[in-house]
Amino acid sequence: MFQKPSARIVYASLVVLALAAVWIGCPAKKEATIGSGDAASKVFVPPGSYDEFYAFLSGGFSGQVSVYGLPSGRLFKTIPVFAVNPENGWGFNEETKGMLQTTDGFIPWDDSHHPELSMTDGTPDGRWLFINANNSPRIARIDLGTFRTEEIIEIPNSGGSHASPFTTINTEYVVSATRFSVPTPQADVAINSYKQNFKGAISFVKVDPKEGHMDLAFQILVPGFDYDLSHAGKGPSHGWFFFSTYNTEQAHTLLEVNASQNDKDFIMAVNWKKAEEYIKQGKAKPWASEYYINRYDDNKHTTISEKKKQVMMLDPKDCPDMLYLMPCPKSPHGADVDPSGEYIVGGGKLATVIPVFSFSKMIKAIEGKAFDGDRDGIPVLKYDAVLAGEVQEPGLGPLHTEFDGKGYAYTSHFVSSEVVKWKLGTWEVIDRMPTYYSIGHLMIPGGDSKQPWGKYVLAMNKITKDRYLPTGPELTQSAQLIDISGDKMRMLSDFPTIGEPHYAQGIAADLVRKHEVKIFDINKNEHKYATKSEKDAKVVREGKEVHVYMTASRSHFVPDNIEGVKVGDVVYFHMTNLEQDWDVPHGFAIKGNNNAELLIMPGETATVRWEPKTPGVYPMYCTDFCSALHQEMQGYVRVSAAGSNTALTFSTGK
Amino acid sequence: MKSYVLALAIFAATISMTACGSSNEEAKASWGEAANKPAKPDPYAGLTAFEKEHGIGPVKEELKLEAINTTLVKKGEKAFETKCYACHRLDTKLVGPPLQDVLKIRKPEYVMNMMLNPEGMIKNHPDAKKLFAQFLIPMANQNLTMDECRAILEYLRHANENAKKPS
Numbered sequence: 001m002f003q004k005p006s007a008r009i010v011y012a013s014l015v016v017l018a019l020a021a022v023w024i025g026c027p028a029k030k031e032a033t034i035g036s037g038d039a040a041s042k043v044f045v046p047p048g049s050y051d052e053f054y055a056f057l058s059g060g061f062s063g064q065v066s067v068y069g070l071p072s073g074r075l076f077k078t079i080p081v082f083a084v085n086p087e088n089g090w091g092f093n094e095e096t097k098g099m100l101q102t103t104d105g106f107i108p109w110d111d112s113h114h115p116e117l118s119m120t121d122g123t124p125d126g127r128w129l130f131i132n133a134n135n136s137p138r139i140a141r142i143d144l145g146t147f148r149t150e151e152i153i154e155i156p157n158s159g160g161s162h163a164s165p166f167t168t169i170n171t172e173y174v175v176s177a178t179r180f181s182v183p184t185p186q187a188d189v190a191i192n193s194y195k196q197n198f199k200g201a202i203s204f205v206k207v208d209p210k211e212g213h214m215d216l217a218f219q220i221l222v223p224g225f226d227y228d229l230s231h232a233g234k235g236p237s238h239g240w241f242f243f244s245t246y247n248t249e250q251a252h253t254l255l256e257v258n259a260s261q262n263d264k265d266f267i268m269a270v271n272w273k274k275a276e277e278y279i280k281q282g283k284a285k286p287w288a289s290e291y292y293i294n295r296y297d298d299n300k301h302t303t304i305s306e307k308k309k310q311v312m313m314l315d316p317k318d319c320p321d322m323l324y325l326m327p328c329p330k331s332p333h334g335a336d337v338d339p340s341g342e343y344i345v346g347g348g349k350l351a352t353v354i355p356v357f358s359f360s361k362m363i364k365a366i367e368g369k370a371f372d373g374d375r376d377g378i379p380v381l382k383y384d385a386v387l388a389g390e391v392q393e394p395g396l397g398p399l400h401t402e403f404d405g406k407g408y409a410y411t412s413h414f415v416s417s418e419v420v421k422w423k424l425g426t427w428e429v430i431d432r433m434p435t436y437y438s439i440g441h442l443m444i445p446g447g448d449s450k451q452p453w454g455k456y457v458l459a460m461n462k463i464t465k466d467r468y469l470p471t472g473p474e475l476t477q478s479a480q481l482i483d484i485s486g487d488k489m490r491m492l493s494d495f496p497t498i499g500e501p502h503y504a505q506g507i508a509a510d511l512v513r514k515h516e517v518k519i520f521d522i523n524k525n526e527h528k529y530a531t532k533s534e535k536d537a538k539v540v541r542e543g544k545e546v547h548v549y550m551t552a553s554r555s556h557f558v559p560d561n562i563e564g565v566k567v568g569d570v571v572y573f574h575m576t577n578l579e580q581d582w583d584v585p586h587g588f589a590i591k592g593n594n595n596a597e598l599l600i601m602p603g604e605t606a607t608v609r610w611e612p613k614t615p616g617v618y619p620m621y622c623t624d625f626c627s628a629l630h631q632e633m634q635g636y637v638r639v640s641a642a643g644s645n646t647a648l649t650f651s652t653g654k
Numbered sequence: 655m656k657s658y659v660l661a662l663a664i665f666a667a668t669i670s671m672t673a674c675g676s677s678n679e680e681a682k683a684s685w686g687e688a689a690n691k692p693a694k695p696d697p698y699a700g701l702t703a704f705e706k707e708h709g710i711g712p713v714k715e716e717l718k719l720e721a722i723n724t725t726l727v728k729k730g731e732k733a734f735e736t737k738c739y740a741c742h743r744l745d746t747k748l749v750g751p752p753l754q755d756v757l758k759i760r761k762p763e764y765v766m767n768m769m770l771n772p773e774g775m776i777k778n779h780p781d782a783k784k785l786f787a788q789f790l791i792p793m794a795n796q797n798l799t800m801d802e803c804r805a806i807l808e809y810l811r812h813a814n815e816n817a818k819k820p821s
Contacts (some may be wrong), residue, residue: 519797522736533735553740554749554794578740580796627791 042483043493045072053445055458055506056115056129057479059083062499063110065131065142070445070456070506071481073495081140081149082110082133084596090149092596094572094607095527098303099294102136102154111135114164114229114503118212122169122234122450126511128212130165130174137161139174139205141212143298145515150296153214156289156311157184157201163230163243165205169450173217173272176203177227177243181250184221185287194252198224201313202243202270215293218284218312220275222268222323223376224250226259229334229400234450235341237359239273242344244332248375260350264327264383266375267335267346269362274322275314283319284312298520301527301605317377324366325375326357327383334400338409338424339450343388345401345409354398354411356427358388389427395420399440400503402447404454404484410447412439412459419459419482421489433482433489437463444484445506453508457482457489460501467494477501518582520603527605529574534558539650546571548650552586552600553578554627556652557620560635564648567615567641573598576605587623590637597623612639697780709760709782710774711767712800719762722812730802730809737796738806744813749791757814762807768793769803 045051051069059065063083067076084091084100091100091108100106110133117124129142137155142148155161159180167174177200183189184199199221206217226247233240248265251258278284289311295304316323326344334347344357362381364370370385397415404410408430411420417438421431440462445453459482464475476496483490522532531537531549537558540547546569551558557575565571577586579602588598590610598606612618622633640646698706708716734742741749756765768775768782772793775782786792798806 534740535735551740554791556740556749558740578736579794580737580798581794584794629791 039483039490039492043071043073043481045069045074050509052509053453053456053506054509054512055443055445055504056117057460057497057501057504058112058115058131059498060113060477060500060502061111063112063133064498065112065115065129066498066501067147068479068495068497069509070458071492073479073481073493075498077147078498079142079147079149081131081142082107082112082138082152084108086596088599089596089606089608092608093598094609095302095605096296098305099149099152099296101292101294101303101305102138103156103290103292103307104136107136109135110138112140112499113162114166115505116165116167116174117505117507118171118207119167119169119449120171122238124446124449124505124507124511125171126507126513126515128171129505130167132161132164132176134160134162134179137164137176137178139165139176139214141207141214143212143515144512145517146298148296150298151212151214152292152294153205153216154291154293155203155205155216156291157219157287157313158182158203163202163227166230166232166241167207168232168241168272169234169238171207171209173204173206174214175230175232175241176205177201177222177230179226179228181224181226185289191252194224195250198250198252200224200227202227202241203311204272204275213295216291216308216311218275218279218314219287220270220314220316220319220323222316223248223378225266226255227268228332231335231337231344231448233337233341233359234339237337237341237344239271240359241270241272242335242337243268243270244328244335244346246331246349260331262330264329265331266325266380267328267332267344267357268378269324269326271322271324275319278314278319278322279312284314286310287313297526299524299526301520301525301530321366323378324362325378325380326362326386327372327380328355328357329353334411336401336403336448338403339405339452341450343424345411347399347401347411349397349399349414351398352393354391354394354401354422354427356388356390356424357386361388362386389425391420391422391427391429394422394429395432400442402442402444402457403452404444404447404457405452406454408454408484410442410444410457410484412442414438414440414462417461419457419489421484431487431489433459433491435459435461435480436467436478436494437461437465441501441503443504443506445508447506453506455483455485456492456506457484458504458506460497460504462500468496519580520601522576522578522580522603525576525603525605527574527576529572529607530605531574531576532578534578534652537650537652539564539648541648544569546648548573550575551578552576552588552622552633554584555622555629555633557588557622557633557635558652559650560620560652561654562636562650563638563640564646565612565637565639566644566646567612567639569612571610571612571637572607573610573620574605574607575600577602579603584626585624586626586633588620589623590620591618599624612637615639615641615644701779705779707761708763709765709767709771710778711771713763713766713770715763717762717766719811722815723808724812726805726808727812730805730807730812733798733802734806734809737798737802741791741794750789750793751785753810754813757810762811765810766803766807769796769798769806770800771795 053070055068065079080090118128137158141151158178159182161176162179163177165174181198181200225245228244247259328346329351332346365385370382395413395416401411459480577600
């Protein structure tokens, strides 16, 4: 059924579109925003010096995480997470294929949205970075010692992990709420039975405080809305989570119009301490739900995948006082909690104000039962009873808010393409900074924590157009760094980004650097096929499989001459890098392999699979420039016809 | 094996004529032909008497060496095979020099400092600079612990005394 939109909605949409066209089509005068005076020196980090902050930007449709320095905007690394990366063999080599295993099989790509730093006492602690996969619902944990994805957990009963992976103040949980509601449990039903059959789920993933290992503690079955973003409470609101929702109309088609009918959607407040009590009381029901946990073991240098078969599900019907709905104008995106933990800021994409909710008023409203009925049995709190204030005429399309820790909030406005600074408590607009163009999220290092480092705000813009030298139809996304140390914002610089960053996290560099890992200790290498001395290098035939136990050091392989491989064999090169010095990786490639290269860090073992198809002699070489004689780091594998009797031999230097 | 060594030697020679010309000159200036040119400064200037003999690095005092400890030799052999064997043999030159007789030429403290601080030694100790100029491959830092290093020294002591590899 096509619902006819009201004339008012059509009119409002037209006005918004017209304004958007004006802002996108006609850049404002650049003079107003170009950093003047000493802007260049503020972002200049002299050669050999370090940036003050790490910034972790999501890769969006690249599926990865990029690591930048601030204030310079220099790109240090792209960490492969949800997408394969032939550059270092992620998802190609035998050790990491398992990281991308799901109940739908191996998935080589996803859409990574929201990085979230692990926290201790409400401030980022520099141990781990979590990030969600929006398409095939998963959460990854990146270790900030190795800068590697070390764990990926699949989220069952979800149609897209979008409101994810936000963490509690001591990383007790990371959460995931589904963007798409789906038949839960999944079933072959008519799409237009949405209101009857589709449900949402909020997942609480428990994080082991020592190792960081994740597992699904419980899920909460919630109404079939779209769940967008979230933040955990802190200070007085610790114990609660806040989730923005849209499509409370429960439309299943043309959401652009049909999910924009209600003047207010909701921010859902979840009392997770209460949920824990219900779990203890045995209120959760076991649900058959399959999901994978894939962990990379830094000693075995291998993924260990485990398939789980059950989750514990809480139904709000059995759990009073666990969920409440705060009406929020209109199709909110951000649900952002200020450093004190008292204010919850809703970013209503289509709203004309920025509503700010009060946690203490919410508690009073709950106690006084200031309800406006319920949705699916969940009490709806009266808007006025929970509202702290509204920022009037902030701009168009408010999306997401971060805080500077000095009493100010900064909200991105997509439609009017600006960052708006406003004051907590008085709700007055203090300053505006145009962005180029159409900002999505913004990030202040620590800006969603108890103690922000309120020096810079990073604007992550969705539209690039003419900001850089053109590169054809497909353009980079542009980030802009803004100085917020003074009363007025100052534009400092633009820099290009990887994929499409949706959100970012920033942290003082020292907090990350103290976890630094430079090499893997070869004495702790427990890889099944590790070769810890050239003396142990060998080639072993097991039927049609040939296992090459191989070492690399500057600048030779052992063995580097191999004969006796036959067409029809499956060859596994298990390469151990014997180096124990920082920044001495070795690479490995062999001609004609339908596979990626290996890039092996010092002390590590990695395996590439090769199925040679025709007889001949195949060169192999080190792909990572390792020494003055790197170009000499090469060898040959002789491949004979199937059924031939070439003896299996191997050597180096003979 | 012979051709492997020969190939390395040829490469070493090639590189010394091309890429590393300037460092060769530096090397000459710092330690070459000192006897014929008395005007040249002492290449060991700046080093303490201890450092000159015993190398530069974390080992800063003379060791009190006792009779060879065979348990430590075994431990040292294992560490040697993982962390050193890719470049060093006892009896033959490979990427680096043979180590059978190293303790006849160098003090044990010098050998340990070379293992623990190869970059610093190659940069600052004239004898290590000279060796680098010969081999042209800088010795890799294998991030040995002090215990591992001491065990490897014991293995080398044993090898030196026995003039053949123990097994």
